[in-house]
Amino acid sequence: MDRKKFITSTALLAASAMSWGAFARSISANSIRVGAIGIHGMGWSNLQAILKDNRVQCTALCDVDKDVLAKRVDELKARNITVKTYSDYKELLQDPNIDAVIIGTPDHWHCLQMVDAVRAGKHVYVEKPIGNSIAECEVMVATAQSHRAIVQVGQWQRSQQHFKDAIDFVHSGKLGKIRQVKAWSYVGWKTPITKKPDTVAPVNVDYDKWLGPAQKRPFNPNRFHFEFRWFWDYAGGLMTDWGVHMLDYALLGMQVSDPVSVMAAGGKFAAPDGASETPDTLTAVYEFEDFNIQWEHAIGISGGPYNRDHGVAFIGNNGTLVLNRGGWEVIPEGDRMAAVTLQKSVDDGLDKHMVNFVDAILQQRPELLNAPIEAGAHIAIFAQLGNIAYRTGKKLYWDKNKHQFTDKRANRYLAAQYHNGYKMPK
Incomplete structure (x- = not known):
């Protein structure tokens, strides 16, 4: 199934x-x-x-x-x-x-x-x-x-109305054949973290409980509170932080689930000597039968595609619909369709x-x-596919029936390793 x-x-x-x-x-x-x-x-x-x-x-x-x-x-x-x-x-x-x-x-x-x-x-x-x-x-x-x-x-x-309206427009067919979908997050307000020495945990923090099933390590402020998301022990960087939001709508718009393959390239291009493990710059390409979905992110840069720091764009033969938290609009391809001016967000999602x-x-x-939970799991898994492609450095093929890759090395990343006496639930 x-x-x-x-x-x-x-x-x-x-x-x-x-x-x-x-x-x-x-x-x-x-x-x-x-x-x-x-x-x-x-x-x-x-x-x-x-x-x-x-x-x-x-x-x-x-x-x-x-x-x-x-x-x-x-x-x-x-x-x-x-x-x-x-x-x-x-x-x-x-x-x-x-x-x-x-x-x-x-x-x-x-x-x-x-x-x-x-x-x-x-x-x-x-x-x-x-x-x-x-x-x-x-x-x-x-x-x-x-x-x-x-x-x-x-x-x-x-739960936000303008996202629903935008996807309804995509499903109307007015954009024509959609061959490419782009989703992105450019986090200009955040700079890559610099290395800091290990130290002792704050006196009022139960650090062992914070670590839980993650690997035992000395306390480091770079791995605590907000910054934890840049380390594989705890999270998946911008791909799983912002990617699950934008890629979710890429899939909803195209009415698809599993890709044929995924490949990714990137690295710590902004700060090669920075403290993070996850890439500050990344491009991932998900291959479907007759179109691609492309994810890209960058830390320390605000100028994303279509002059938006985050969003998803459905690029069709007749025009392109650009959507983000601020609203959506349609940019026509010449005179093939009428433009749709920015339809702003009107509610609190x-x-x-x-x-x-x-x-x-x-x-x-x-x-x-x-x-x-089914929808949340689906998009979290989809984002993980891109991260695993980056970590292996390979173009990976996904077996949707077995829920695993055809590459044995990539399958080592399917399950998180639990430590400190914790076991993953069955």
């Missing part, structure tokens, strides 16, 4: 009558109790967004950094919100006064925490990318399905994404989700 059929079949399964098992507790139509795990960055943004919905209350927070935890507790107190606090997420999951959790930890923790949360009877909002390896993504999908959990992935653009999540929980209908 190919992934497109797999996603279709699981959507039908979710739409059928379900035995909720661990989710049998009756949830009040006006109250969902939420706990947040990892509240330094996007985890906190996600919590702020969901609390705009008056059907939600926050009852607990968890973080391995006591300073961050104390700061968030004070911020909630200022809003007359009192919460329990935890340093161990497993203790939070045992709390019976929590119906759903938000997971905003580094990528290498997503799989364990989502699986444990679902097994504990919680619904889940998990940040993207959902996993740090292809095998993790597949385990997460299987777990969510077997427990009939409602799991929303942080691909919040799927993250806020709408949270409303969608809450609606699905209260109605016990996972088919309502705009970014279900």
Whole structure:
């Protein structure tokens, strides 16, 4: 079964009558109790967004950094919100006064925490990318399905109206035959990180819990908080950070799933002696039967294609549709079609994404989700294909039926290595 059929079949399964098992507790139509795990960055943004919905209350927070935890507790107190606090997420999951959790930890923790949360009877909002390896993504999908959990992935653009409108236009056929799709992220505001010496972890940080299943290493500020995303132990660089957003829409627009092949080239061109492991400059090409999807990114440069620092462009014989978070427009190819002036964004995608999540929980209908776990897994896997092509330096052919490469060396990257006594869930 190919992934497109797999996603279709699981959507039908979710739409059928379900035995909720661990989710049998009756949830009040006006109250969902939420706990947040990892509240330094996007985890906190996600919590702020969901609390705009008056059907939600926050009852607990968890973080391995006591300073961050104390700061968030004070911020909630200022809003007359009192919460329990935890340093161990497993203790939070045992709390019976929590119906759903938000997971905003580094990528290498997503799989364990989502699986444990679902097994504990919680619904889940998990940040993207959902996993740090292809095998993790597949385990997460299987777990969510077997427990009939409602799991929303942080691909919040799927809830934003102008993205839907742009894809509808692509599907209209007005662009003509689309032969090339480009997706990109140029992060001009960020400079490559410079090397820093190892040191001791901050006194209020439980560093062992932060590492979790990642390889044991001395504490280094370059690998902590926001900067973790530039190291393979924890994440996949810009490819899995921004790529999952833009490439998601490339696939939605073209209505495809698995590529025939993928190849990638890049490196640390901006800072050869910098501290990061992931490439600061990268181009990946995904081959399909009669078109290509191209990904490119660069750190320290803002001038991306079509004078946009991020976006996706559908290049057709009649014209090109350019889409990003600011809006979309159509640039005609000569006089083959009429131009479409910039259609600006008119709503807040993250806020709408949270409303969608809450609606699905209260109605016990996972088919309502705009970014279900199957969709999050698919695009995370797709981005991982590009990273693996870069790391092997080869053009790789993907066997969609076996969910692996035809190259044995490349298949070594399919599963993340777990350390420190942790094991990947089955």
